[in-house]
Amino acid sequence: MNGPTHHSIVEIDLDNETGLLSSIPEGIGRRFETSVGGVASVTRPPGSMVFRTNAEFASVLLAPVPNMESAFASDRVQVFDAPVGTLIVNPSNVDRVIRWSVTKQNAAIAFSKKAYTDLATAELDGGNWELQPPRFGHVDVKALRIAAAMAAEISDRAMNALYLDSLFTIFGIHLIRTYSQPRAAGPAKRKPLPKNVAKQVIEYMHAHLAESVTITDLTRICGLSPSYFIRAFTLTFGVAPYQYLTMIRLDRAERLLIETTLTIEDVALQCGFSSQSHLTNMMKRFKHVTPGQIIRTRRPAQR
Incomplete structure (x- = not known):
C-alpha cells in the first residue's frame, strides 16, 4: 500500500448542531456552518484515517486521487481510482477506512440530525430514508456541481449564508432521492406559500436587510421544513429566497x-x-x- 498504515479515529459529533465540523482539523481548509449543515473545503497531504459520524455525511472529490483505498465497516478494503466528482456517502454510525497517497482535495458536507430528518420526512413522506452508499469511485456530476458551489461560496469574502442554506437543502434532497432505499409513495404536491405567510416572510426580509438572513430564520416564521419552504417560496415568487x-x-x-x-x-x-x-x-x-x-x-x- 502506498499510504501510511497508521489510522486516526475521526468522529464528528453531529448531536452538537453548533459544531458539525469541529472534529475536522483546523488549518486544512475553509469551513462554514449554519443550523442546517456544515461544509469544509479540505486539502490534506497523503495519509489515512478511520472515519465515523452519527449523522449523514458526504464527501465530493475536487481533485483526482489515483489508487485510493477504502472500506466500510469490516468489509474488504478496495483499491480504486477516484476522479473529480467522486462521491462518498457516509451513513450514520458506520466506520469508513480511507487511505490516499497524494494530496486530497474534497468538499466535506455534514447535516445536523434535525435538518436531515426534516428533509427526509418531506421527501419520503415518513418512509425509510436510510442512505445506501454508491460503489467506490462513483462519480456524481450533480453532487460535484453543488459541492463546488459550496466550496466557492465559503471562499468568497462576500459569502451569503442564505445561499449556503439553499445549497445544503438542494444537496440533501439529492442524496435522499438518489441514494436512499426505494419507496412506493408518489411525489408530494407542490403548493405556494399561503398569502399571510408570504407577507410575513417578505416583511422579515425587508426588516433585516442589513443582517445575515438564513433559511432557518425564514422557516421559523412559518413553521415549515427547509425543503418545503424553498419549493413553496420559489413557486410563490418565481425565484429562490436568496x-x-x-x-x-x-x-x-x-x-x-x-x-x-x-x-x-x-x-x-x-x-x-x-x-x-x-x-x-x-x-x-x-x-x-x-x-x-x-x-x-x-x-x-x-x-
Whole structure:
C-alpha cells in the first residue's frame, strides 16, 4: 500500500448542531456552518484515517486521487481510482477506512440530525430514508456541481449564508432521492406559500436587510421544513429566497444612492452587502449598472 498504515479515529459529533465540523482539523481548509449543515473545503497531504459520524455525511472529490483505498465497516478494503466528482456517502454510525497517497482535495458536507430528518420526512413522506452508499469511485456530476458551489461560496469574502442554506437543502434532497432505499409513495404536491405567510416572510426580509438572513430564520416564521419552504417560496415568487433577498437589497441600495448623500460604502453596509466592491459586483450582475453610474446620472446635483 502506498499510504501510511497508521489510522486516526475521526468522529464528528453531529448531536452538537453548533459544531458539525469541529472534529475536522483546523488549518486544512475553509469551513462554514449554519443550523442546517456544515461544509469544509479540505486539502490534506497523503495519509489515512478511520472515519465515523452519527449523522449523514458526504464527501465530493475536487481533485483526482489515483489508487485510493477504502472500506466500510469490516468489509474488504478496495483499491480504486477516484476522479473529480467522486462521491462518498457516509451513513450514520458506520466506520469508513480511507487511505490516499497524494494530496486530497474534497468538499466535506455534514447535516445536523434535525435538518436531515426534516428533509427526509418531506421527501419520503415518513418512509425509510436510510442512505445506501454508491460503489467506490462513483462519480456524481450533480453532487460535484453543488459541492463546488459550496466550496466557492465559503471562499468568497462576500459569502451569503442564505445561499449556503439553499445549497445544503438542494444537496440533501439529492442524496435522499438518489441514494436512499426505494419507496412506493408518489411525489408530494407542490403548493405556494399561503398569502399571510408570504407577507410575513417578505416583511422579515425587508426588516433585516442589513443582517445575515438564513433559511432557518425564514422557516421559523412559518413553521415549515427547509425543503418545503424553498419549493413553496420559489413557486410563490418565481425565484429562490436568496435571489429575492438580493434583489430587494439592490432595490434599496439604488434608492439610497439616488435619494441620499451616503457614500457607496455606507449604502452597501446598510443594505446587507459586505463591502463597496460586493455591492458593485452584484449591481453590475443583476442591474447592469454600477453604484457610481447611478450617482453620476440619477442623484440630484447638490446646490
